[in-house]
Structure formats: C-alpha cells, structure tokens
Amino acid sequence: MGSLVGALLTSRMTDRFGVGPVIITGFVVSPLAQVPLLLAGPGRGWQIVLATTLTVQLFWATAAGVSQRTLRQILCDPAFQGRMQAVSTTVTAGSRPLAAATAGTLALVLDVPAVLAVGALLQVVPVLLLLASPVRALRAMPVLPAPAAVPPAREGTS
Template identity: 40%
Template structure:
C-alpha cells in the first residue's frame, strides 16, 4: 500500500508544481488579472481546503460497493485533470475569474480530501515504530524533486509555448490516478490498521 501511494503522490506533486508555475504566468500575462483578482481567486483554495478536510473523512466511509477509501482517493485524483481543463479555455474578465475561482475551490477540496485520506492510510498500514520514517521518506520523495518540475515547465514553455505546456501539465496530473488505479489501493474500502496500532 505504501509504495503506490508515494508514487501516486509524487506523480501528482510534480505535475501540479509545473501547472502552478505556468498558471500564475498565464493569468497575469495572458488574462491580465490584477493582483487583487489573483489574491481573491487564490483565496478560494483555502475555502476548498477546508471543505475537503471536512468532507474527506465522511466520503471515505464505505457505503455500498462504490464508496470507501479507495474510491475516494481515485475520485479525488481523477478530478484533478478535469478541473484544470476550463482554465485552458479561459479569457479575460470577471466571468472567467469566477469560473477559475470555482475550479480552484474544487481542485483544493479534492486535493485536501485525498491528502488527508492517503496520509491516514499510510499511517494505518505502517507499524508505529516506523511512522516517522515512512512519513519523512514519503515527504522527501514527493516534494524533493519539485524544483525539477518547475524547471522542466520553463523549458517546455520555451519549446512549445505557454498554453500547450499548461495542457501537458494538466494531462500529467492524471499520472497519480493511473498509478493508484493499478494498485491494491483501489480495492480498499475501510481504513486499514496495523496489529501494533
């Protein structure tokens, strides 16, 4: 369970880092957002995070065949590339700022529900004496190479342009979903526990 979760998190983290770097350039340079508009829309991320944190635990409870921990994790990951697509077609103006604010809210709700749930799974399957080690290794593998992703995004923009690079980053966010789809995590319905915890 641990290795697919860490690989999935790493794939998503790398893609989202590339997206976030390009997104900020896009809304400022191409959509001509003011600093206030950008701040308000980015504030939507906090709202989404709170919603995801509150809803994640309830959504992870098994309810029939299609609900539970694994389906929540897969649904949250599947949501990521889909919610980025409207941004690629955005234009200037208040309407698009509202649409993108909604997308940011949903994206962070899904990301927070996913993050807290996968962390709970990792803690549940790991013996207590290895909790710190699995957390530090997972964090290092997930966040350590992000600078390479930001650098790669810059190189990609130089090669194919800003919007096509954003499309590549959006599609790449599906990598985390693909990893979990082909792992035992997808069949997980209830939160696991170790014999020692």
C-alpha cells in the same frame, strides 16, 4: 475554503464512498481542473470559473491527501512513521523545483497552454496507477492486529 471543507468532510466521505474511491477521485479531479485553465479567457466570468474550479480541486486534493496519509500511517510500522513521512515529503516537495524548471524550459520551446496541457496529461499517470492497484477496491481503512505485547523481564533473570 475548499481545503477546509475537504478536511472537515473527509471522514464522512470515506465512510460513505470508501477510502479508495475518495483517494482516486482526488487524483482524477486534479487533471480535470486544468481544463478550464486551458480554455480561460479574459473577463470576470472566467475568473469565477477558475476560482470555483480551484476550490473544488483543493477540496478533493485535501480529501485525498488526508485519506492517503491516514492509510500510510495505518499500514506503516510505528517505528518507521518518521521515515515514511520524511520520504513522502521529500519526494513530493523535492520534485517541485525540478518540475518548475522543466516546465519553464518547456515554455521556452512550446507555448504556455501547451506546457499546461502536458502537465495535465502527466497528472493522469497517478490515476492510472491507482486504478491498477488494490486501492481501487479499498472501502474502509484496514484494521491491523495489535502488536503482541512483550512481557516485562523478571528481575534476577537474564
């Protein structure tokens, strides 16, 4: 539900708050959403807290994802759109098995809450990078000039 609502409200949020703030907020919410997971205990109350937290996290992850993909597509030359998306997908999806193996190995040495805390702390790194980047000040999607039209070749000339 969080992802669906995030997808539906992204353009309104970027219009109101700005593209950069929406992207950064999405990245900020992710490590914060790990805190209830670290504190959770048994019982229905914690189940409700975790479900609510996940819904909010998915809302912001979707809003940030839609915003950043749109920004990349605007800035990327149309001839390289496929490559750009392939690289992005490879880096994000391709790193998951490595991250899972690393987390599993750490869980053998540390306990699971410690591994979850390490994961939450590592999620702060992209936030710091975004805060140091021009994305921080981005309020609207950039409007790039249209590419110059190439005049058609005249017949009989080379």
